Amino acid sequence: APAAKMAALSGGGGPWRRGWLPVLQLVRRGSKAVTRHWKAMHFQRQKLMAVTEYLAPRPAVPPRCLTPRRETREEENGYARLLRRQVEEVFRDNRMVVVCQYNSMPDEDVVLMRQYLRKHNIEVKFVLNEIVRPVLSQSKYKNLLPLFVARNILLVSQETKVKEMLRVLKGVPQVNLLAACIDDTILSKQGVENFAKLPTLEVSQGQTVGALTLLPSQTSSLLQRGSAHLTALLDQHIRQLQAGETGSPEEPPPAQS
């Protein structure tokens, strides 16, 4: 009914007469304009809505084909600065720094591992690659740069207790030792194992001292060898003469050394 009425009132139909009365007036059965259910729009209204739909403006060239605008780093995050400072301190203070790959472990195992390593004075540090990389590239540890991909942890210590650390890590399969930096020397995994097999400092010092004193002790005996040989030969000669001339008076020894 309302649609029919509107069609009758609209005066711009062209060849149609103005203001014609509809033949059929659906008064009884048709619903009103405002209904509680969704009512389908009149077809003309549908067409109008379809034509006047919003089209988002699209650039001629899609933005991903153009070179990306380099975003300037706004402010340095204070937290990142703090973490970077901590990493620098770690590298400066500790003699031994071991880099390991960390694959996700159950939390209790993490705590146990931390506890075992603490007993040997080794600290476990979780690091973020994006913080460690700039620190390393500026310091002298440039060769450690390619190590820091994927999740890593650092085991740092003032002493170099490599054997105990290796034993703890063997019990934890999810942490893989990649490399270590001990006393400013970068060692691979093989190098770390060799380092663990080395004797302690006192033993190696004793071995060096022994090797060094071996040569001088030999020198003195070498120098005296000639004259000692001569005296031995002469003594034997005397004994032979004495044994040969039984009863004859003892001859004085020909030479006195």
Place this chain on the structure above:
Amino acid sequence: KKMASKIRVVLRPVKSIVVRFCPFEPNVESTRKFLGYINHKKVQATNRNCEVTADVRHDGSEPLVDVMFADGERLLMKGANLTTIEMLTALGTRCNAKELKEEQKSKKKS
């Protein structure tokens, strides 16, 4: 872009996985991430018997993933030019194929 955590790999037909890489080489990132992914709780939970070993060398060799299946088949993935997702999908499809075969076999028997 697919997330690596969305790919579910069922490791039941797998006997052992050996991941070999040299951490000082520049092309090991995808292999290391792959190793990190298979060590995750969920993936380990699909098969407790699967042994995952990481072989860390320093001889300049390229990164390699060696998978031994329970029926004797072997899968070698040279990770130098592969991404993590490619490796995971390759392993995942093969595992699923083997699972289907085993299910069909068990259905035929019963």
